[in-house]
Every structure is written in structure tokens, then in C-alpha cells.
Amino acid sequence: MRLFTLALLLAVSAAPASAQQLDLGGITDQLQGQTVGGIIQLFGLLTVLSLAPGILIMVTSFTRFIIVFSILRSGIGLPSTPANLILVSLSLFMTFYVMGPTFDRAWNEGVQPLVANEIAEEEALGRIAEPFRDFMVANVRDKDFDLFADLAREREQADVSIEQADFRILVPAFMISEIRRGFEIGFLIVLPFLVIDLIVATITMSMGMMMLPPVVVSLPFKILFFVLIDGWNLLVGSLVRSFA
Structure with a gap:
């Protein structure tokens, strides 16, 4: 009788557990398309946020700034001064300054209406991307655009104008x-430092100092020259004004 009673109690307690398992399966089967769509949108948002640094480099003025600053540091002869963190931070803040109107337009026309549920995600994406498109169209070279447009035609892709590319x-x-403009500006920056190196090398060779590297002597003069002409002010101002 005790064994029978114990078996009966186990059977009664197992019935709710099996019912719960069936209910969980039913809940899984009743997932709506909106829930799955929300999960996909969340995954896409996380993907975009993870690619944000690359997107910032591709569609903004950051590329030109960091190339010019790197060439300037190499031209002076200081491989690690200013540090990479300083150059990258300066390039980022200059990028935010140059791209300020573009960011404001994307926020006001795309992000804010999306947050207020006034427009759908597809329309918001187009409104956010349009200011960056206008910035790139204003600063891209026609020859470079024609190159990729011709490559697209060779692969039988759509033939569109630069405004609708x-x-x-x-x-x-x-x-x-x-990249081209960054190297052009960097070349003009390096020329004065190259002249200083040549002058110092000529003087040291004429004095018979064969074992003395000319860079050791020219480095203080290059730093002094760059400071006296207020090089950072001139360079940053010229870079900002170089964007349409």
C-alpha cells in the first residue's frame, strides 16, 4: 500500500510538469513575425555600432587629417612624438568640427523623427545617409568617381550620376x-624639412663630420622652424578650409 501510494503521488506531481513542457512548446510555436523582426533589428543595430569606427573613417574627413599629421611627424623626424593617441584624438575632434553641420542634419532629419516614431526605419536610414552622401559628393574628385563608375558599368551594374550613385x-x-589629397598636403609640408636636412647634411659633410648623422643636428632646427611659423595653427586652419 505504501509503494502504491508513493507511485500515485509521483504520477500526480509529474502531470503538471509535462503540462508545463507542452505550454513552453506552444509559446515557442506562437512567436509572431514582429518579435522575430525586432530581434533582427536589434542584431543589425549592434552590428552597425561595432562597425562605427570604420564607418567614421570611410565617410568623413578623418582620413585626410590622420594622413597629414602622420606625414608631418615623419617629416620632422619624430617617430613617436606626438603620440598616436594625441594625433588620433586631434583628428577626431577636427572631424567632429568639420562634420558638425552634417551630423546635425542627420540627427534632426533622421534620428529625431525615428525616436519620436514619426517615420519608419527604412525612411530614417535614407534621411541619415543623405547628408553624408552630399558631403562626399562635394569633396570627391570627378576622376575617382568616374573610375568606379566605369568599373560598375563593366560589371553590368546600374549606370547612375554622381548625385544618385x-x-x-x-x-x-x-x-x-x-588619400590623394592627404598625400598632396603632406608633400608640401615635408618640403621645408627636406631643405633643412639637405642644408645641414651639406654643412656637416663640408666640415668633415662624416660619422655625425645629419638628422641629429637638423632635428632641433626643424622643430624651431615649425614653432616659429606657428605651424600647428597654419596646418589645422588650412586643413579645415580645404573641405567644401
């Missing part, structure tokens, strides 16, 4: 334009 065409054209 796909980001797959506009972004790489804008990046190589920025």
Missing part, C-alpha cells in the same frame, strides 16, 4: 580622393 561606388571613390 550607390554607396558602393561613392564611398571608395571618396576614400581614394581623401
